Amino acid sequence: MVNPEGVYELVHKGTVDIVKVGIGSGAACTTRLKTGVGYPQFSAVSECAEAAASYDAHIISDGGAVYPGDLAKAFGANSSFVMLGSMLAGHTESPGELIIDEKTGQHLKEYYGMSSKKANEKYAGGLKNYRAAEGKVVHIPLKGDLADTILDIEGGIRSACTYVNANTLPDFAQKCIFIEV
Numbered sequence: 001m002v003n004p005e006g007v008y009e010l011v012h013k014g015t016v017d018i019v020k021v022g023i024g025s026g027a028a029c030t031t032r033l034k035t036g037v038g039y040p041q042f043s044a045v046s047e048c049a050e051a052a053a054s055y056d057a058h059i060i061s062d063g064g065a066v067y068p069g070d071l072a073k074a075f076g077a078n079s080s081f082v083m084l085g086s087m088l089a090g091h092t093e094s095p096g097e098l099i100i101d102e103k104t105g106q107h108l109k110e111y112y113g114m115s116s117k118k119a120n121e122k123y124a125g126g127l128k129n130y131r132a133a134e135g136k137v138v139h140i141p142l143k144g145d146l147a148d149t150i151l152d153i154e155g156g157i158r159s160a161c162t163y164v165n166a167n168t169l170p171d172f173a174q175k176c177i178f179i180e181v
Contacts, residue, residue, distance in 0.1 A: 002039035004051035025063030027086035028113030049078030068156025076176035091146040107142040
């Protein structure tokens with residue numbers, strides 16, 4: 001979902017109270033390349049969050065989170081949750097095959113998009129002949145322990161809150177001002 005009209009359909013006419021927002025922004029996503037469809041993640045989050053709030057519903061920002069600041073921007077745009085696929089991939093605790101690059105000896109972890117051929121084979125009995133795979137398989141350097149990344153994320157969000165003088169995430173969203181650069 002990437003537009004307020006879709007949020008309206010799902011929340012007002014449906015039975016959901018949380019809507020996942022994002023098309024084409026994920027690190028292992030090829031939707032924009034395969035279909036030409038996508039929407040800038042920040043715009044989708046801010047527009048959909050406003051629509052969801054009018055129905056006392058929430059949104060999950062899905063895609064485009066690479067750095068802790070990306071989470072701060074999503075929360076600042078009124079997302080209630082943020083999905084962290086590529087940020088959490090590649091850690092010791094993360095699922096995925098551990099691969100050792102034969103040329104460099106570097107330890108890598110496999111990560112794949114949930115609309116990739118591999119995901120369709122694993123979870124949906126294969127890629128249907130009327131669909132295109134809209135994700136890819138990526139080998140990323142092993143990142144080490146997940147706890148270090150979580151601390152970095154928490155620190156970035158806490159620091160963002162101090163910059164805008166916010167004590168809670170809802171307060172943070174109210175105090176954020178975004179300027180196009």
